[in-house]
Amino acid sequence: KEHEETLSRRAIIEKKKELASDALIKRQREEETRKRRRVQQAAEAERQRLIDEHRERERKRLKDQQDQIKRKEIEKQLDELKASGKGFSLDDMNIDELDSSTIRAMKLAQLEKDNRERDERVRITAKRVDHLERAFRREEIKHLPEDYER
Amino acid sequence: MAPTFDTLSDHDFDDVDEEEIDFSDLRAQYDVRRDQGLDTFVVIDGLPIVPAENKSKLVKFLLKKLNTVGNTSEDAILMPMNDQNMSDGFAFVEYETPEQAAAATKHLHGAALDRRHTLAVNKLTDIDRYGREGRIDDEYEPPEIEPFHEKEHLRSWLGDPAARDQFVMFRGDNVGVFWNMKKDPPEPVVDRKHWTQLFVQWSPQGTFLASIHQQGVQLWGGPMFSKQKQFPHPFVSLIEFSPGERYLTTWSNQPISVEEGKTSLTIEEEGKHIVIWDIVTGKPLRSFVAHDLTPPPGPEGEAPPKKKVQWPAFKWSSDEKYVARMKQHESLSIYELPRMNLLDKTSIKIEGIMDFEWAPSSPRREGIKTYEQLLCFWTPEIKSNPAKVGLMSVPSKEIVRTRNLFNVSDVKLHWQSEASFVCVKVDRHSKSKKSLATNLEIFRVREKGVPVEVVDSIKDTVINFAWEPKGDRFVLITAGEVVPGSNVAAKTAVAFFCPEKAKGGGIGNFKLIRTVDKKNSNGIYWSPKGRFVVVATVAVQQHFDLEFWDLDYEGEKAEAEKELSANLMSMNIQEHYGVTDVDWDPTGRYVVSSASVWTHQMENGYHMYTFSGVLLSENPIEKFKQLLWRPRPPTLLSKEEQRNIRRNLREYSRDFDEEDRYAVDIANTAIVEERRRLLEEWDAWVRMVKEDVKAE
Amino acid sequence: MRPVLLSGHERSLNQIKYTPDGDLLFSVAKDKNVCAWFTSNGERLGTYHGHQGAVWTVDVSPNTRLLATGAADNNVKLWNIKTGECVKTWGFPTAVKRVEFSEDGTQLLAVTEKRMGYLGTIVVYDIRYGEDLSDQTDEQSLRIECERSKATVAAWSYLSKYIIAGHEDGTVSQYDAKSGELLLDAEVHDDGYQVNDLQMSQDRTYFITAGKDKQAKLVTCRDLEILKTYKADTPLNTAAITPKKDFVILGGGQAAMDVTTTSARQGKFEARFYHKIFEDEIGRVRGHFGPLNTIAVHPQGTAYASGGEDGYVRMHAFDKPYFDFMYEVEREQARR
Structure with a gap:
């Protein structure tokens, strides 16, 4: 009876051992899976980081390029302004603070100034043309009686 | 006074009978x-x-x-x-x-x-x-x-103290002569109903106004435009004055049939189409049968192609000593004035002659001391012979310069006003006869041996060309090829040319100043004094712009054009819907653009601008037909006097400024006075009516 | 001047009229409808149905009880303004082009069209304002036949002394309003150019005419003397005199059928303001897409309305600059 008890206890112990070992294996497996997943996630994150970094770099490069083009364009327009604008001063302007709308405004102002100048010159010319003709006529009138005699 | 030609007789040639005037x-x-x-x-x-x-x-x-x-x-x-x-x-x-x-x-x-x-x-x-x-x-x-002069002063209009100019305007059945008042409505000198039947025309120096009637041409002049001379050419429809106003050419497509004793025409004139008259005597000098009235009959059964009348049929040398007519493809006949005898009793055979033009003033060729007039003519390619442009001296009839041209489809001759240059515009076709291009061959008439300069940088066809009067610059308009099947006219480009600055005051080679493209322009109108030019789009449905240019702008000059004898500037752009004509006043101070009912019936009338394109007035006028500025004779001032005036312009200018200021002041005062009067008149009327109504 | 747009008509407008206090505006058009509008906000008060053809003309009785209309269906109708019911219809052999109440409202004139077999006429009815508005006479108190040239428009002078009529040939005539006798005849517009509108001044001592000859004229009632001439660059359909300010307003425009091309530039569809005394053009108001057929000025002189070929009525209230505008000489006079 005692033996039977012993036997059954052993069997129980065996059983328990078995169960314990199964559980351990299971735990180990799970642990492994978790680990694998962690590694995978880390890899994924790293990949994403690299992509983002690349994107960021690309964006920056493009922006730089655009800025450069813009700046070049502004410089070009400024040169144009300098060339057309008689005595147009740009020394006190910071080129980085200029954008195309201010340039456009400057261009408009310049155009207006040119037109004003032209109109003023034309006005002076007009007066001279008229006065010269009138002066000729005033003197010519004196010759009319003699012309009539002919 | 409604002048009908048939009621005119010798004794009413003068409107005012001198006997009746009590002096x-x-x-x-x-x-x-x-x-x-x-x-x-x-x-x-x-x-x-x-x-x-x-x-x-x-x-x-x-x-x-x-x-x-x-x-x-x-x-x-x-x-x-x-x-x-x-x-x-x-x-x-x-x-x-x-x-x-x-x-x-x-x-x-x-x-x-x-x-x-x-x-x-x-x-x-x-x-x-x-x-x-x-x-x-x-x-x-x-x-x-x-x-109290016994004879009317035919040039009295030149003495206007306000230095104004006149123009004649034909609208509806009325013809009037007006003083230009700039912004204000023009001031009438005379305005008459049925003054002409077809059109009116000034003589080249403005002395006479010609009206055209079924019975002939009537000339008017003097302060109130009384009858001066008449030329009884029945059914006359074209006339042309000689440059100095001594002669008049008249044309009718109907041959004259003379009723002896009724007019100053004699049996001489029977069957003729063209009469050359002496304006002073009013008598015909000689009459002619028109060359171009009987075109050769077309192929079997077809009506002969309608031929355009070559007008002027007779072209005058600038001094009126010669008048010439060509028989196209055959010969040129030069007549000597005042006898109208054929020079050397014979016509000049010029095989193929297509066109000719007299120099518009007496030429001054280097090294030539004897008297001469020049004319330029051209002949097309005949068989293997090239086309030719020739310069002929008259009366010697010597050909002083010729130039051969190839692949020519058409030629136009453009004399500069002082006969310094003649520009031969040559339209050329390629070998395949497909594409067209234009060359300009400019004869430098005053230089030794008459060198020819070729301007061949022009890609398209030149549709218009004009020299600056009294100057050495020119404007041309080119048109690209029309896209086949498209009803949109080709865009045009306007090109300005001037000579390069040359050492020693000579005239350098002609260079392009600037080309303005993507335009629709077709007309070039130079100020009669030069310098200013209007380039316009006339008689075109959708476009009607006028651009006013200055070739001697007094502002800064573009760097690239420093070596050119011009400084080009656009002064103004205007639009005039339906514009058909552009005319400068003879002093180059004003420009009129007009829309004539002869061309279309929309918004007829005229606009007045300053030479720089400032709009002075818009004048819509029903049935507006014609507006012509009265030309002026050459100035009565000597070179010396002109120089003096230029030198002292400042003083004159001060005077005029003051005069203008006073005039404005007084005009303003007058307007205010007039308004005050109107207001008082109105109030008085209202008061009166109120009383009246109350009384009833 | 910010306009209020009244869009209730489907066809071109023929005439518009303010009530004496200016609260309502009546409009008639080719679409057979008569509309009433609140001038304060442009809302429609209602429409008066009953005509079978284009309605050419409308007028309000001075006491604002009756509305008279004349139409291409050859009828003149009287309407109870409050209820909107038609209280009376007079029939004619031809279309009715113009109706107008006398100053005291006791008479109504109507201008009838000329047609084969019928002369153009001007007829007058006495109007009753009893409890029952439909109690009206069928008897014409006056009948004038226009033998020389048909009348196109007509109006009552001060004290209802004269009937003034504008004619197809450009003349204006003065009739004794009692006897119908033709008293005076004046060539006011160019020969053969129709008088398109005729509106009285507030005191009815003078009037303005709009002519096809591109002119409007200010004429006295007593002598038919032309006081002022206003020149426009387009045929005129309508002209009105403004109270308060010494202006006149002209409207017109080349009718589509007369325009030689489709170019819109030809139109000139603007209301033009002229100084009544100095005859200068002062300004223009754009907005219509077609010729202006009718203009009416608010009786208090605070607004005006225009009706166009385009089917719209535009109401404009005058703003401060309008009232401030003065010529130097006027200012001078105002100071005195």
């Missing part, structure tokens, strides 16, 4: 009676009516006018004020001497004070005699220069 009052006016103390006084009527506060301004302004004929001062001008503290429109003036007073009545009577006021100047003694009331105001005389 006694005028004579009395000009008689200087030294024995009376009042002889230094004149009475001036027709002054603006101004309130007391403007009196001194008016007196000062008036004084300037008065002192042009004698000496007087502010103190010697008495301008009475009435009860309303307003002036009465007249003043008494005392001159230093009776002669000056007489001069004032002679020169200032009828002179304009400003746009609205014409002076009537009489001696006080005369006024006393005729009485102040009535006579002076009623018998308001139109300004008439030298009224």
